[in-house]
Amino acid sequence: MKKKFDPIEGRNAEIIESVMNCPEVEGLSEDLKFKIRLCVEEVEENILDYSGSTWVDVSVDGSTDVLKIVFQDGGVEFDPLSNPEPDINAPLEERKIGGLGIFLCKQMMDSLDYHFENGKNVFTMVKKLN
């Protein structure tokens, strides 16, 4: 699956469902789909909040044992993996919400990669399927 969303504004649900309903994803286990949905939402939300891009390209490549999802956008250069990790042991009064989305992706995917290439942010998630 490869799809361009331009403009990106207001299309959160459409972007998520495009991934969830693509042939590479729709037949996976409920547990895997839960994790994929969560990570797609978190990355997309990150792009909307920080990159300022008006568009995003989303591609999904699957084989029998690995799923790869790549997001590309034309916004400002921003590496979400460089953000400090949230302190998940902080007491209630000191807990902050920032950074939880990408932190969840780090825990739920098998690998994440970010690079800036030809004026585009390229964010890749890989999940092993077995």
Place this chain on the structure above:
Amino acid sequence: MNVNITKDGAKTLVTLSGRLDTTNADQFQTDITPLMEDSNPDIELDCTDMEYTSSQGLRLFLMLQKSVSSKGGSMVMTNMKPQVKEVFDITGFSNIIKIV
């Protein structure tokens, strides 16, 4: 995402169903805002039919818990599905919100 709020004496039962995500987090915030105005909150969030939450939902559960704790009230989340519980466990939210 459906949110149903009922009062039983001093206790408030919030029944959640469906997916809590970026498309409905603002509405959920509106729904729970009155609960943050209770002077002595005693809240149960029944998660039997809550299928999913992203960090957008976590943000609001944290906000509600902070409000409840600041007033010396109590809040508990019940019957959480294992996949949803995993999100709370991974982020350490299980340590700051009571889940039974």
